[in-house]
Amino acid sequence: MGEETTRDPAGSTSGGRIDIHGPLTISRAGTVERDIEHAADPLVIDVTNVDHMDTVGAWLLHRAVRDRNATIAGAHDEITALMKQVADADRAEPKIHEDPPITPRKLIEDLGRWTIEFGFHMVRLIGFFGAVLLAIAHVMRRPKKFRFNAVVQRFDLVGVRALGIIGLMSFLIGIVVGQQGSVQLQQFGAEVYTINLIGRITVRELGTLMTAIMVAGRSGSAFAAQIGTMKITEEIDAMRTIGVSPVEALVLPRLLAAVVMMPLLAFWAMFMSLLGGGLFVWLGLDIPPLSYIQRLQEVTPLTDLWVGLLKAPVFGFFIALVGCFQGMQVEGNSEEVGMRTTTAVVHSIFIVIVLDAVFAVFFSQVGWI
């Protein structure tokens, strides 16, 4: 870009005549545009003294000629050529967005579209579920072709590597349940029942539920993001064309890992919660560990453990199913991977909590109270 001339950098306006000195470039577009706007018709723009012009400058001149029928005086070859260049490119109605207006009708349309989309979504989910079942049947018939190495790798990622965070979380939950419970129960002088509370709530409910939420956040999101990215980079298409079923190669190992690891992680979570609760009871309520263990055995029925552990693989299955499903739904750009990942986590946590309610009713009906 040329240097600004000191003579008259803004150009001078006199009636219907504008003299532009020095460079006529994008850096002066604002001022020149204003000068042209304020000048009266018939407009004459003198560009004899313009020493450097870019396409934005040319566009401003072109626009003045087009809209105001202005005369350009003193244009040398370079300026004429550039003006012709931008005039050739003046074919478009400048539009940045396709933005349809928002009307009541549009809102109803959106609602309809959303409903239909939701219906299709459900159909696709059921379809995906069917594809998974078919793949399981297929693998059962030819178990040798199944990728056990991939499953072991998933075991590591979903299970072993989650031990630390789930252990810490559960340990803290055990302490919190013990502390909050004891505050309330002390009012009746019944703080010994804190042990009942810790034992039953963590084994029956919290251990599995919190583990499921953690696995949904940790692994469900990872499943969606991994598979979604593979979809964008066409790896899934490549698999299909080679003859590898993406459901068998990608979805089944993840499903299996989640189903097998969830009960193990849930058991670990229960254990750590009891440990945390025991520590609180020992330090906060002066109940020695041995009495704590003895009382736990008395007040926590074994059915509580079964309730907790039976729910875990079901939660794991749905977390993995939703995660992989959302991943497979990715199309288009990288933005969608993020969106689908979020959806995967939200949906799977929602499903887990709904299922937990169903289980609660079911188990109390069968008498495992």
Add this chain to the structure above:
Amino acid sequence: METPKNCIPVIEIEGLKNAFGDQVVHENLDLTVCHGEIVGVVGGSGAGKSVLMRSIIGLQTPVDGSIKVLGENMIDRDEAEAHNVRRRWGILFQNGALFSTLTVAENVQVPLREYFPYIKGALLDEIAAYKIIMAGLPASAATKYPSELSGGMRKRASLARALALDPELLFLDEPTAGLDPIGAAAFDEQLKSLQRKLGFTVFLITHDLDTLHAICDRVAVLADKKVIAVGTIEELLALDHPWIQEYFNGPRGRAVHKGHDVLHGGAAS
């Protein structure tokens, strides 16, 4: 094969060294690009063409050497200077690198808004519109998102963004890779005609022998970790370097060269 006389240097690289850990990519690399020329950079896959471009535009910090772009030192410079230089160049990345959440027109407006925030409203939209047409896209492409465009259109949209600020220097990383021959030829043509009219300098990385013959004023050959030769294709052909001979006189190179001679009525070889 010296730098041409009366050369006004736009890019000056001296003694450049780039390394990733123990792996040295460039060592003692020198290159000068003059004002108003189209310089093609060729080299085998992995020869460090893209790394060279990345170090010129400041995305890769070299281990050693000096780089000057448009007279400004690119190494150890402060942010204000860098800002100044960035306004004067345009870059087309290998895969377009369009912002996927913005429409093509909004993509073109990003540099305009960044550097000239006082350009607003109708003028801003008009600038985006004519840049898009200039880059060879249909007007309807303006409101589309990058994911809705074909590969060739994405390249052109990316070119439109690179041209948004009327740059003095344009970096192109394999602009015709992945385009069909007709599309690639049209892209070359468009680039050459824009360059002739707007007078910018082009630093062009390419594997496309047709592009080299059609639009490059000089070709820089990257091999053995440095620029082993710079010159017109005729000058390079006169050299006795095995890689250069293999590149331009291999089966593909010969075919292109022959076709080029026939087209232009020349009888050089």
